[in-house]
Amino acid sequence: MKRTWFLATVTALVAVLLSGCSQQPGPAGETPDGAASGSGEIAAVEGCDEGADFSLASDVENGPARCEPGAPAAVPLDEPAKVTIAIASQTGDYAAPYFVGVQEGEFEAEGIDLDIQVLPTRDALPLVAGGQLDGIASANSAGVYNSASQGVAMRMLLGQGWIAEESLAGVWARGGDTEVADLGPGTKFGSAVGAGSAANVDLFDQAQETGVDMKGFEYIVVAPADTVLALQNGSVDAAMILDPFWLELQDDPDFTRIATSVPAGSDNGGFWGGPSLLDRPDVAAAFVRAYVRTINTYFSGDYKADAENLEIISAATGVEADAIARTPSFVFNWDVPTGMTDAHQEMFIELGESPYAEPIPEEELVDRSFVETAVGRERP
Template sequence: MRTRTTVLGLLTAGSLLASAGCAQQDDTPSGTAKPRTVKEVAGCTSGWTDPADLAADRKPARCDKGAPAPQPLAKKKKLTIVSGTLSAEYVAPLVVAAEKGEFAKENLDVELKVLPTPDAVPLLAQGDIDAQWAAPEVAVMNGINGGFDIRWVAGNFSPDPASKSGMWVRLKDGESADHVPMAGRTMGTMIGKGSVIAYPMNTTLKKHGGGLDKIQFQQLGSADVLTAMKNGGVDSAWLLDPVWRKVDGDPKYAFLGGQPLGEPLGGLLFGPKLLNDDVDAGVALLRAYIRTVNTYFAGDYKKDEAFLDELSRLLKTDKAVLKSTPSLRMDWEIRGGTIDRLQKAYRDAGVSKGDPIPESRSVNRSLYEEAVGHKK
């Protein structure tokens, strides 16, 4: 793989404040100040869906294999993308794009680095990194509220309907999965209230008489979440792939709900460099990402044993572990209203700051629309 994996250093408080001070603070969709010509893209006639379509069975947008075709930049551009991990399955399109030379086809020299979201946000805002593979978590939204010029520009995935990654509860005597009173119970999770998972957590809890404000959270390490629920240390747990497989089918536990079907909750975030200073490079990056999805992740990619072997090697993950859960539904589009639903969950959890941020200051779909040739 051409891409190098490193860990960035922490940003000082001084540079954080400097970054906020020079950021934009308006409601103009960043990166769209200058009109851009959008041309039809061969092989992408089905490369766009209406953001207002929130149907759980919505088919994600797809172009033909190998589309959109590369449009190499006139001059090679070096870009840095950071992610909290490079071994999780949802990061696979970036890792595969690097391995298969999809970035290079656009004349991009992309370096992938590992850095947690809170540390990366100010670096992205001040232009020290070009893009972030993450989600509009509370750290991102609070940063935008503070003046950071950051936009969510592309989605990542939604779960397969067969997936049971999400909220599990240990049933008490006489309880059934149809209705489990969650108010007052404890939940173990490795993900804090400021994560995008707060949104599906809140939705699921409210279906069972709870809510983020009506349960007790206990943040645990990834290896301790399931153990705590089994031992009675917590009543419920948010179990990720493939951990939920260990309780699936056990009548003592019930799956209550997970991430909404058909609705990505994360993906690529751009800062001012790709939103404003070099939009061509931003579109090229998205073109390479989208082409990778269409070429390697268009359907049930885990049915391809050879590709699964390759994924296992690239992600440094056991093949059996990858195979134990359904393929993710890779999806570069952003649904309408997702950013509002996320912010409501943050407010319910008591972790957000300032007024709600409109889509115009937090989401920019124009770059992926240009990459697939969608004209408004």
């Protein structure tokens, strides 16, 4: 499997894209120049029948939507294409399909030579804008939306999914009976991203309901692997604890989980295609098809219960199979839930993380046409 590692040079473009205070964003409702939409006519796809119905996509009880393993079949490009994307982590569950898809030849079957760069989202965004990267698999941080508001022609082509009900990833607080209502001004909140993380949505919604103002929090940047220690030693009062680190707290009566990181049926991120990919709609369609097929083949249901699957994922990601199996299977969803981008932006605007006053409309951020074509079904 091809994996290239590099340290991106962060130029002045970072300030233009990610800093909202010194630049005025383009008006909401304006489509950035260079954005492409549409991937062809929608026709029935073998193996993608009732189970691939988009009505199941965010259905917690009966979904998400799925085709049969191996579907949709590859449709090789007339000419091979190189696609370079960035992912913030190689070890997170959300990242596994990209690495497995390369290892198992799913992208190659489409004629795509996929090069995965492991880069922080902040470093990757200016490279997407400049065309050095074709896209980014990322959580929808404030920086992603701010980049789009500055006119970067990028569209969310694929969703990501949500954590299983059994997973206790989310916001944990000190104290055995602490509730969101107990938080307030001066609360030290630890996370890898801070107030600009889409993982804060459930906490934000509860805070809104109980009258807690999250703008009064003191946001402390803590690496995911260090969040439990920071909580235990009192460096922070509450923290975003991701998989698998919550396992250290689940039986400790001195700590309480007060919010999830991804509400079931919703999402925190997905794949954003940049201008250099959107300008090649046939390549974007092939990329999306390979990803969807990878999900259907290797990441359906309780995929971590399959020993052969675990070995495949372990070999692709470099994570030991036993470590992968410690946490519940992630619920992958290729769809982008309706209203998700609005919910994220409303939070970021309220917390002062976005420089614009009204959310950018979903239709200017999301393009579902490629996944519709891949599975042969129109999204209602």
